[in-house]
Amino acid sequence: MPTFAFFNDQFVPIEQAKVSVMAHAFNYGTAVFEGIRGYWNAAHEQLYIFRLHEHSERLLQSGRLLQMKIPYTASDIDGLIIELLRREDYRTNVYIRPLIYKADEIIGVRLHDLQDKLTIFAVPFGRYIEKEEGASVCVSSWRRNDDNALPPRGKVSGGYVNSAFIKSDAQLKGFDDAIVLNQDGHVSEGSAQNLFMVRGGKLITTPITANILEGITRATVLELARAELGLETQEREIDRTELYLAEELFLCGTGVQIAAVTSVDHYRIGDGKIGPITQQLRDLYFRVVNAEVEKYRGWCTPVY
Ligand code: PMP
Numbered sequence: 001m002p003t004f005a006f007f008n009d010q011f012v013p014i015e016q017a018k019v020s021v022m023a024h025a026f027n028y029g030t031a032v033f034e035g036i037r038g039y040w041n042a043a044h045e046q047l048y049i050f051r052l053h054e055h056s057e058r059l060l061q062s063g064r065l066l067q068m069k070i071p072y073t074a075s076d077i078d079g080l081i082i083e084l085l086r087r088e089d090y091r092t093n094v095y096i097r098p099l100i101y102k103a104d105e106i107i108g109v110r111l112h113d114l115q116d117k118l119t120i121f122a123v124p125f126g127r128y129i130e131k132e133e134g135a136s137v138c139v140s141s142w143r144r145n146d147d148n149a150l151p152p153r154g155k156v157s158g159g160y161v162n163s164a165f166i167k168s169d170a171q172l173k174g175f176d177d178a179i180v181l182n183q184d185g186h187v188s189e190g191s192a193q194n195l196f197m198v199r200g201g202k203l204i205t206t207p208i209t210a211n212i213l214e215g216i217t218r219a220t221v222l223e224l225a226r227a228e229l230g231l232e233t234q235e236r237e238i239d240r241t242e243l244y245l246a247e248e249l250f251l252c253g254t255g256v257q258i259a260a261v262t263s264v265d266h267y268r269i270g271d272g273k274i275g276p277i278t279q280q281l282r283d284l285y286f287r288v289v290n291a292e293v294e295k296y297r298g299w300c301t302p303v304y
Pocket of ligand 1: 255
């Protein structure tokens with residue numbers, strides 16, 4: 001359990017950070033949020049927050065989609081998150097969850113002219129899925145919510161009911177997770193992760209117009225693959241059967257980090273083990289997030 005939260009514009013004991021059953025966000029899903037990781041580097045005796053400012057900016061961008069107004073800039077949110085972690089005095093890996101939510105206690109569904117509030121909490125956190133070295137996934141029978149219905153580009157709380165349908169359906173069928181298609185039948189992403197495939201030695205991911213969340217890990221992987229592994233990368237539409245024929249496949253995101261997918265709909269990917277490119281990217285990613293690669297230290301904000 002965390003000890004503190006940022007709530008109603010101040011730091012309070014976590015027990016005091018409570019919203020009403022009448023809150024608009026609770027009734028209609030009108031909140032936006034972020035998931036951010038902090039990595040404890042024992043050798044440095046330091047907690048590093050990965051790409052903090054990009055997450056704060058994306059939180060505000062999601063808020064803009066929901067016509068939210070709060071009196072905090074992205075840099076203010078960075079500062080509040082650092083202050084919260086200092087108060088918690090965490091010396092372990094953590095997951096940080098800021099939210100902006102519509103706080104009015106009224107009946108009536110809309111976006112405009114409502115009161116928006118910022119809240120932040122952080123919890124110790126390990127793995128998001130157990131089998132990061134080789135997950136077995138299916139293609140979901142659910143489709144991703146569309147930009148014209150409930151835009152996945154915004155990290156909107158209500159939109160995650162779609163992710164919940166996808167994840168439960170997959171797990172109750174015995175898979176670890178699922179890949180989801182668009183309304184038009186092309187691949188979108190994972191239940192709550194972006195997707196990469198290796199085909200013909202190229203690293204390929206779905207475009208930002210495929211109803212994906214524009215992932216910060218996705219951007220990180222694209223940059224590391226080009227700059228450090230010298231790989232050719234492509235952002236293009238992916239068909240379902242390309243997944244079955246891929247040499248390698250992985251899901252990526254703040255929570256899942258880089259998780260190899262070794263089967264899709266019972267088709268074995270590659271030789272059924274984590275592939276060489278995925279392995280290299282994964283090893284590099286863990287060194288980068290732990291502030292062990294000088295060139296990318298700027299992505300890691302020290303808390304202490
Ligand atoms: N897609 C969805 C739907 C997600 O919820 C997430 C997790 N935030 C991602 C992709 C990955 O995004 P990021 O790398 O920024 O965590």
